Amino acid sequence: MIFLELVLQNFGPYNGRQVINLNPQDNDNSRPIILLGGMNGGGKTTLMDAIRLALYGPRAQCSNRGNLSYSDFLSQCVNSHCEAIEKTRIELLFEHIENDKPIKYRIVRTWEKNPKDGKDNLGIYELDARQEDWLREELVNTWDDYIENLLPLGISNLFLFDGEQVKELAEQEVPPPIVADAIRGLLGLELAERLAVDLEIVVNRKRKEIAETKDLVNIEEIEKRLKQQQAEYEENKNINEKLKIELQKSEKQKQEAFDKFVSEGGKLAAERNQLELQKKQKTAEVEQARQGMCQLADSILPLALIEPLLTQTQRQGEKEFRIQQAQIARDILFERDKRLLNWMTQVGITEEQVEKIKIFLEEDEETLRANLIQPEESWLLADAETLSQLGNVFYYLQNDKKIAKQQIGILKNKEEEIITLERQIQTAAEPEAYKQLVDALEAAQNKVSQIQAASVVTKRRCDELEAEIKNIKKDLQEYTKQNIDRKNYEHIIASADKVQQTLKLFREKLTLRKLNKLEIEVTECFRYLLHKSDLVHRIAIDTHTFSLSLYDLQGKLVSKHRLSAGEKQLLAIAFLWGLARVSGRRLPVAIDTPLGRLDSSHRSNLVERYFPSASHQVILLSTDTEIGEKQVKILRENEAIAREYLLKYNSSTRQTTVEPGYFW
Numbered sequence: 081m082i083f084l085e086l087v088l089q090n091f092g093p094y095n096g097r098q099v100i101n102l103n104p105q106d107n108d109n110s111r112p113i114i115l116l117g118g119m120n121g122g123g124k125t126t127l128m129d130a131i132r133l134a135l136y137g138p139r140a141q142c143s144n145r146g147n148l149s150y151s152d153f154l155s156q157c158v159n160s161h162c163e164a165i166e167k168t169r170i171e172l173l174f175e176h177i178e179n180d181k182p183i184k185y186r187i188v189r190t191w192e193k194n195p196k197d198g199k200d201n202l203g204i205y206e207l208d209a210r211q212e213d214w215l216r217e218e219l220v221n222t223w224d225d226y227i228e229n230l231l232p233l234g235i236s237n238l239f240l241f242d243g244e245q246v247k248e249l250a251e252q253e254v255p256p257p258i259v260a261d262a263i264r265g266l267l268g269l270e271l272a273e274r275l276a277v278d279l280e281i282v283v284n285r286k287r288k289e290i291a292e293t294k295d296l297v298n299i300e301e302i303e304k305r306l307k308q309q310q311a312e313y314e315e316n317k318n319i320n321e322k323l324k325i326e327l328q329k330s331e332k333q334k335q336e337a338f339d340k341f342v343s344e345g346g347k348l349a350a351e352r353n354q355l356e357l358q359k360k361q362k363t364a365e366v367e368q369a370r371q372g373m374c375q376l377a378d379s380i381l382p383l384a385l386i387e388p389l390l391t392q393t394q395r396q397g398e399k400e401f402r403i404q405q406a407q408i409a410r411d412i413l414f415e416r417d418k419r420l421l422n423w424m425t426q427v428g429i430t431e432e433q434v435e436k437i438k439i440f441l442e443e444d445e446e447t448l449r450a451n452l453i454q455p456e457e458s459w460l461l462a463d464a465e466t467l468s469q470l471g472n473v474f475y476y477l478q479n480d481k482k483i484a485k486q487q488i489g490i491l492k493n494k495e496e497e498i499i500t501l502e503r504q505i506q507t508a509a510e511p512e513a514y515k516q517l518v519d520a521l522e523a524a525q526n527k528v529s530q531i532q533a534a535s536v537v538t539k540r541r542c543d544e545l546e547a548e549i550k551n552i553k554k555d556l557q558e559y560t561k562q563n564i565d566r567k568n569y570e571h572i573i574a575s576a577d578k579v580q581q582t583l584k585l586f587r588e589k590l591t592l593r594k595l596n597k598l599e600i601e602v603t604e605c606f607r608y609l610l611h612k613s614d615l616v617h618r619i620a621i622d623t624h625t626f627s628l629s630l631y632d633l634q635g636k637l638v639s640k641h642r643l644s645a646g647e648k649q650l651l652a653i654a655f656l657w658g659l660a661r662v663s664g665r666r667l668p669v670a671i672d673t674p675l676g677r678l679d680s681s682h683r684s685n686l687v688e689r690y691f692p693s694a695s696h697q698v699i700l701l702s703t704d705t706e707i708g709e710k711q712v713k714i715l716r717e718n719e720a721i722a723r724e725y726l727l728k729y730n731s732s733t734r735q736t737t738v739e740p741g742y743f744w
Contacts, residue, residue, distance in 0.1 A: 081175070083102040084103045088738075089168065091130055092736075093735055100127075112694075112695065113715060115723070116724075122727045125701075130170050167192050173185070176230060237259070286573070313545040330524070337524040365494050369487050373487050384480075414445065421438060591623050602628070602657075668696075671694075704743045
């Protein structure tokens with residue numbers, strides 16, 4: 081099988097019609113690799129999803145589908161710039177061998193946003209020698225079965241995988257269930273298991289057919305009782321579902337009754353006594369604050385009314401006190417000057433010098449009179465003690481003013497709280513209305529409780545019936561085994577048991593045979609990819625869990641913890657590669673972001689050894705850091721690349737276009 085062409089039209093970030101040639105044949109030269117480069121978020125994973133969607137439709141395991149319905153997923157895939165009348169379209173042209181002849185089919189899926197009937201329109205076209213499309217309607221109706229024969233959905237993840245899948249496989253000790261199922265499908269083990277199940281069904285059917293009439297009557301009685309129990313179970317289950325709906329309605333009514341109880345003052349009415357008590361307490365606190373204000377008024381606080389006059393008085397008193405001090409100092413200086421003149425006369429200083437000193441002292445006296453001693457009428461006559469007492473009055477007055485301001489603030493707040501409490505008391509419902517609100521609320525609560533109790537009883541009965549049904553089925557099974565097995569055609573049943581044993585032995589041998597071959601292939605692939613050729617000599621695969629065990633040259637177990645993250649990833653890739661080789665299916669390999677955590681040496685081994693040999697067609701979706709300039713140069717020199725494309729993403733328009741060439 082070879083993918084030849086992929087066409088995207090208004091799909092995801094791909095606006096308009098984008099055509100990608102995937103044919104590995106280039107001018108009669110076969111080169112396996114189709115290299116598509118793109119930055120993160122540029123549409124690489126979307127391209128991989130397009131291939132899956134084209135092949136499997138509603139069954140496709142796309143990356144961003146999650147739990148979306150197929151209709152919602154198709155609507156999500158429509159390009160945001162797409163006109164309402166335009167359709168979204170995916171085409172995948174591939175070639176495979178049918179009846180020993182190459183044949184080409186084009187898968188076409190089209191839809192529009194919010195598709196009708198919740199699905200796309202599928203068309204399967206066959207290309208003739210003139211490259212003209214011919215609709216194959218019979219394949220449209222049976223396409224799921226047809227593609228299962230070419231590339232089964234169960235194993236598709238082993239050929240169409242991404243770096244995250246490899247990372248998950250590398251980090252887990254046991255492969256995830258989806259990989260284990262794919263391994264069984266690849267190795268052909270599910271055929272034997274399916275045959276064993278089908279044989280068991282045939283045996284059970286034959287046992288009932290060959291039973292005697294008496295046995296059939298007993299079986300029919302048991303089955304009749306089983307049907308009755310199942311009918312009662314379904315009835316109780318339906319009742320329980322109705323009770324759930326009724327419970328939701330009752331809880332809504334209960335909430336509405338409670339909201340009405342609150343909005344119409346029911347809650348306040350229930351709290352009336354508490355509100356009255358709070359109001360009384362606040363009133364007492366207001367009265368206490370007022371008494372405090374009265375006590376302040378009995379002290380020096382009223383002097384605050386004449387505070388400017390007191391300030392002026394203090395200034396005047398201090399000024400007069402300074403003048404008194406200056407006058408005393410002046411008189412002392414004058415007395416000292418007289419003594420000085422008398423002393424100079426006695427010590428024999430000349431009259432001329434004494435006269436000059438006398439003149440100096442007289443001028444100095446006039447200066448003191450002019451600058452220091454300003455004659456002014458003294459009317460307070462305050463002494464130092466009086467001024468000190470006046471200062472104390474100012475100190476206590478400021479303190480009382482601060483206390484009075486605090487008391488006024490407290491008084492204002494308490495009065496506002498009293499007003500709020502009075503308003504709440506006034507809005508509280510009257511006793512008659514309050515009783516009606518309480519009764520309505522209690523009725524709603526009682527209804528909810530009754531429905532909850534009924535739901536518990538019904539649920540308990542469902543559990544009991546379920547246990548009884550289980551026991552009846554067990555009895556029916558035991559009865560069938562103990563009685564019908566004794567009847568006619570015992571040789572058929574005995575033969576079936578022998579076949580089952582043979583199948584079991586066959587499955588075991590087939591598993592060992594296939595896994596031995598797979599172990600050889602995986603070991604060879606891993607040693608081929610790993611630059612440490614002496615690290616692992618043999619890889620063993622568990623027959624039940626398919627977990628891998630590594631052994632060195634001495635046959636000793638090599639712990640996976642000794643492997644680096646890159647080596648673990650190479651081991652996962654070798655596992656997938658070995659599975660593909662053992663399957664014998666000639667299928668394309670598509671890898672999204674393949675070189676996540678590999679160092680340079682491992683990356684070179686993967687580029688040089690795995691990509692060119694993984695399959696006859698290898699589609700690589702890579703960023704510029706994974707397959708860089710050095711790696712792409714190696715692939716080009718080895719003539720491994722058939723075509724190169726660049727997924728160019730415009731962040732402003734959030735659109736991607738496909739252009740020829742790579743990053744370099």
